[in-house]
Amino acid sequence: MDRPLPADPMLQITGAFRRFSDEFALGPIELAIAPEEIICLVGHSGCGKSSLLRLVAGLDRPERGSILLNGVELAGPHTFVEPEERKIGFVFQDYALFPHLTVEDNILFGLRRLPRPEALKRVAGMLDLTGLSALGKRYPHMLSGGEQQRVALARALAPKPAVLLMDEPFSNLDRDLRDRIRQDTIDLLRKTGTTAIIVTHDPEEALSSGDRVVLMNSGLIVQAGTGRDLHDRPVDRYAAEFFCSFNKVPATYRNGSLETAFGSFPCRLDIADGSPAVAFIRPQAITPSHAKDAIAGRIVRRSFRGEIEQIELEIEGADTALVMRTTQANFADGDRIRVAIDPARVLAFAV
């Protein structure tokens, strides 16, 4: 968390904390979000990402710390703004469409404070923007999952919220539909200049969707940064393993490099010489090689994954097998091959 906070944050969370049970507490959380920024809040289920969303929404109250929206305190030691007063939009995982209202009336629900003609114009605009114009008179149960998701989004955006919160908004969709709807949603958020927090448990979705990714674990933020940052430069083993599965190779730290059974890799660790450490080697960093110092191994298992093939190599003189991923297709079980490891893509962690 050494990145500077956005200069003029739209949403600023400072030291927010809430205890939910003896086992689980959220925070303290520090997070600032710039205007029009899209944040992906990611983590395994139960990590506290939805709880954080509910604190921001006002559906739960922090015990300590404060939440500021545009410089106005929403929650603090002496203030608590009710959720209905916050001007924050929320898209729920189950969409929470009102079953007794048509698509139009669902979108109209939050526009009660607008004059009627203006509200209707806003609804028509939202229907148009989300491509739902033909479905305005339908009831939610007559819509497909993707259409329901769009109605939920249109309804949340209609009152022009300062911040839009989305709790696993794509997880109820089929895989092929999900990618398209996600892209449409991001495009719409960009077009409307909406500041948004999207909660997801899907690492790929997190990396691809937002401006910044915030990774949480056990109620705390582990790391926040661009997708590239989190993927390439994870701050700890948890962050590393969340986005990629690694070959974890025991190592010893000596003279600024990791010594392993597969060679030594330069790195910087803040531990004494001779201390045990672990090298995280990406399967993609292992490639077939004809170099003289390449590592010799025998293929013991292959599994075809579509675009790539995952290959397990037994290495002479090493206890652990190496897993590599390659696009080459000309291997057979039992083949003896030689591979090289890209030292730039090896991560080092103290044990």
Next chain:
Amino acid sequence: MTLALSTHMTGRKQAAGSRWLKLAALTAALVCVPFLALLFEAVQGSQGLWSHLAASVLPKAIFDTAILLVGVGILVASMGTGAAWLVTAYEFPGRRTMEWALLLPLAVPTYIVAYAYLDILHPIGPVQGAVRWLLGYSSPREFRLPDIRNMTGCIVLLGFVLYPYVYVATRAMFLTQPASLIEVSRTLGVSRNAVFRRVALPLARPAIVVGVSLALMETLNDIGASEFLGVRTLTVSIYTTWVTRSDLPGASQLALALLAVVVAIVAAEQYARRRQRFAPNAQRSGGGLERQRVSLPKGLLLLGLCLVPVLVGFVAPAAHLAMEAYARLGFAGLPARFLSDITNTVLFSAGATLITLVLGSAVAYAARLHSGTSSAWLYRLATIGYAAPGTVVAIGLLIALGAFDRTADKVASSWLGFSTGLLFLGSGAALLYAYSTRFLAISAGAMAAGLSRIPQSLDDVSRMLGENASGTLRRVHLPLSKTALAASGLLVFVDCIKELPATLLLRPLNVETLATHLYGEAARGTYEEASISALMIVFVALLPVIWLARVGRGGNR
């Protein structure tokens, strides 16, 4: 009522939401008032009167009440379970009709069935007349059937109108049991005829217990039938202790004794159902047990068996009332008081229904908004009236509201210089209070059930779209629960119309409802005019029975 209102309110400010909690607390407090007043008065009661009551009234009343309960319990258990088994296990002519027809006696209040049969079986009534004609006698002095005005008559008549409570619960239990249970027992060597005794009956036990306890609650609540038939139950003793002796402490002590009987029944129900909460079987898609086809003579026999309770409990009294009413109308037209009776009945019932729906919804909604232990307790307290006999509630309210009325009158007279009279007891407000106390559980239960089917995310999203708790109730929950609420409103309305004991005790002077008019005539031994009132009540009471029959058709209840 010193209930801690500070729940661990999950991060909500004291705003719209807490208003609902306060309303729920107020409701619970109001419901508790009559019971606390009863306790207070009974503790104060003069020793002299109590020793008289304890020596002369109480033993007989308790004994008679116990006999009545045991008799009615056995009768409704056997009739209700038997009828439920016949229509679920056998296929016979008319079975589908009998399935709902067996519910019909539910529409006949206990005091009306007694009223009707007193007339039907009167020595110079139609039945005895026909019997004498058949046997060739000319006068009641030569031959008469045994009088029904005794304990046996009371047990039989109550049994024939209260068995549907057992029938409904037990039939639902039979219908939801998977056929596999019956089939597996047959592969284990249980014969077709032994299935009922060895499998179905033990399975249905929790349902039978529930149904019997409901029927016994109604028995305790009854005042008309036992009084007409000369059975001096606790309920009747309470009523006469107050009405003829004006002994409120004595009546409240008897009411407490009655309340103890209620608690004992509830406890017995819980005890009988311990470890018996049969989980509905996981795969219930297998369908219920297959009905056994029987030969035509046997089928007609079964049909005849099922017809007996319907004829005795509904068709005969309803037909008799209809004929009497028709004759009366042709002879004298509508009785003069009829219109005012109906107006009073509808006004009181509709007012109480409205109050009950509003407060019941408030209690259920508060429990949803604040998912803490104290709101759950408020819900429980607000709905305790369901088990309390009307007499108990009425005596409690007589004490509490009487004291309030006297105080208000004294204060107004000395400070403002005019008399307020009896604010509650004189205006009928006490009656609305009693109805609402007794039937709040119906509307609160319906609302809670309706709310439980609405996902919490709808509440959340409504608030995120700018609605507070009250707006969410109005724009989301009420539209989504309106069917359940309407059905419960109908039930409350009809229960208010049927209600007799509390109405007798709390109605303003010279105000009659259909039920009290009927009671008055029957108590005087004149049966003519009231047949129209009785028919009206049965007619209105049929509405929820029809609704129940429609709901029950799918097999789920």
